[in-house]
Amino acid sequence: MPSPTFHPDLRLARLLPRSVVHPRTIGTIRRLTDRAGRARPAGGAIERVDETVTVRVFRPATSPRPGPALLFVHGGGYVIGNAAMGDRFCRSVARRLGVVAASVEYRLAPEHPFPAPLDDCYAALRWLATHPDVDADRIAIAGESAGGGLAAALALLARDHGEIRPVLQLLSYPMLDDRTCAESPLHPSRMRMWSRGSNRFGWSSYLGPAAGGAVPPLAAPGRCDDLADLPSAWIGVGTNDLFHAEDVAYAERLRAAGVPCELYEVDGAYHGFDLVEAGTGVGRAYREARFTALSAALGEGRQVAS
Numbered sequence: 348m349p350s351p352t353f354h355p356d357l358r359l360a361r362l363l364p365r366s367v368v369h370p371r372t373i374g375t376i377r378r379l380t381d382r383a384g385r386a387r388p389a390g391g392a393i394e395r396v397d398e399t400v401t402v403r404v405f406r407p408a409t410s411p412r413p414g415p416a417l418l419f420v421h422g423g424g425y426v427i428g429n430a431a432m433g434d435r436f437c438r439s440v441a442r443r444l445g446v447v448a449a450s451v452e453y454r455l456a457p458e459h460p461f462p463a464p465l466d467d468c469y470a471a472l473r474w475l476a477t478h479p480d481v482d483a484d485r486i487a488i489a490g491e492s493a494g495g496g497l498a499a500a501l502a503l504l505a506r507d508h509g510e511i512r513p514v515l516q517l518l519s520y521p522m523l524d525d526r527t528c529a530e531s532p533l534h535p536s537r538m539r540m541w542s543r544g545s546n547r548f549g550w551s552s553y554l555g556p557a558a559g560g561a562v563p564p565l566a567a568p569g570r571c572d573d574l575a576d577l578p579s580a581w582i583g584v585g586t587n588d589l590f591h592a593e594d595v596a597y598a599e600r601l602r603a604a605g606v607p608c609e610l611y612e613v614d615g616a617y618h619g620f621d622l623v624e625a626g627t628g629v630g631r632a633y634r635e636a637r638f639t640a641l642s643a644a645l646g647e648g649r650q651v652a653s
Contacts, residue, residue, distance in 0.1 A: 352537075353587060354615035356627040360587075363623065365535060366542035368424050368549065376427045384429030384452070390438050396474040400467045402449040403430045405441035406480065415485035415645035416447040416475050420468055420501070422492030422619075424522070424541070424549035425456045436489075444642055447480050453497070460555030461566040468501050469508075476511045487515040487644055488578075492541070492590075492619065493549065495521025499568040499597070502577050513578045515644035517637060520584040520618055524569025524593040525550040525562055537587040539617035546589060569593050574604035581609045581640040583633060585616025611636050 353360035368376070387393060391405040417440050419433040433450030440448040453467035476483040490498030495518040502516045528547045535542065551558050554566055564571035580601055584594040591612075601608040613620070613633060621630040 352615055353617065354585075354613065354620075354629050356629040357616060357620055357624055359624055360539055360617055360620075363539045363617070365538045365540075366545045367540055368427060368545045370548060373426050380427070380429055380431075383431045386431065388431065388434045388438075390441075391434065396451075396470050399454065400470045400474075401430070401452045402471050402474065403434060403437065403452070404447065404449045405434075405437045406447050407441045407445040409445075412480045413482040414446055414480065415444075415487070416449070416478070416481040417641065417645075418468075418472055418475055418486065418488045418501075419448065419450040420453070420488070420490035420494035420497045421450060422490070422494040422519075422522075423455070424545060425464065425493045425496075425553035426549055427455065428494075432491075439638075440641065443638065444645060446645060447475070447478065449475055456549075457552035457555065461553055461557060461563070464553070465497060465500050465504065465565060468497050469504055472501060472505065472511060472513075483511060484514075485645055486511065486513050487517055487641055488513045489515075489517035489519075489641070490521065491519040491622075493522045493553075495519050496523050496568060499523055500565050502580075503565055503568060503571060506576055515641065516578050516580045517641055517644075518580060518582045518594075519621070519637065520588050520590050521568075521582065521594060521597075522546075522549070522590060523567065523597050525554065525558075525567045526569070527589065527593050531589055532592055533587070533589055537617070538589055539587070539620075540623070541589055541618040543589065569597055574601050574606060577601065577604070577606045579607040579644060581611065581637065583611040583613070583637060585613040585618070585620055587615055588618045590618070609640060 421432040430450040430452040437448035451471035598610040
């Protein structure tokens with residue numbers, strides 16, 4: 348068995364579990380995070396999109412309107428998490444870049460399998476595009492983990508509908524391809540926080556009836572054959588992340604389809620490292636790289652220090 352090698356900044360890596368999410372834990376995790384999801388966001392507001400969907404919205408103190416905007420999609424393997432997980436990032440985006448930032452509360456699997464979560468995200472995108480403070484031609488979409496997979500799928504859906512054309516898909520270690528459940532070059536000893544078992548559970552929950560048949564590309568963007576005419580992309584992932592291989596492959600396929608894509612790889616970083624060990628140098632560098640890409644895409648030249 349190879350000895351796991353982690354980035355030297357990530358000192359908690361050897362203490363962290365290989366897996367957190369599985370059928371026995373989602374009830375507990377949901378109960379622990381439910382209160383934060385209902386609480387009013389500091390510096391923001393909860394606004395209703397439709398009878399199913401709400402968003403947590405953060406607005407800059409002063410900025411010309413209409414202006415750029417960001418839609419954020421939280422992670423959680425499609426089965427846990429809530430929009431409050433995006434509060435810190437969206438608040439920073441509003442303050443530092445002077446744009447409207449919204450985090451969408453989408454329905455979770457297995458109770459609500461594909462396409463319900465994606466439909467919720469698209470409803471939030473349409474709401475944001477029609478908001479009087481927002482320039483519909485300058486919207487970026489972002490997501491982490493499963494939220495990154497939903498953001499990538501949202502870019503495909505927006506392209507196919509032709510109503511809204513996001514300027515960037517900002518994808519942090521996105522969960523893109525259900526086939527990683529069966530094969531991955533990464534040894535289990537290098538995984539932290541998200542394992543093959545977690546991945547099988549997340550995908551089977553999200554795909555629902557589609558899990559045993561032909562998986563739609565909108566459910567698993569890694570399966571999509573046509574990646575042309577998509578928004579520019581930024582993909583960040585660590586080399587000790589289960590999603591590393593599928594994310595690198597997706598970046599290469601985007602480039603081959605003529606879509607500009609920046610791939611930001613972090614040697615020795617595990618899944619969600621920038622959230623678990625946020626104060627480390629490597630975590631801060633990752634977040635700054637993400638901000639830089641977002642600022643450039645939205646055309647905002649007034650980025651301020653965090």
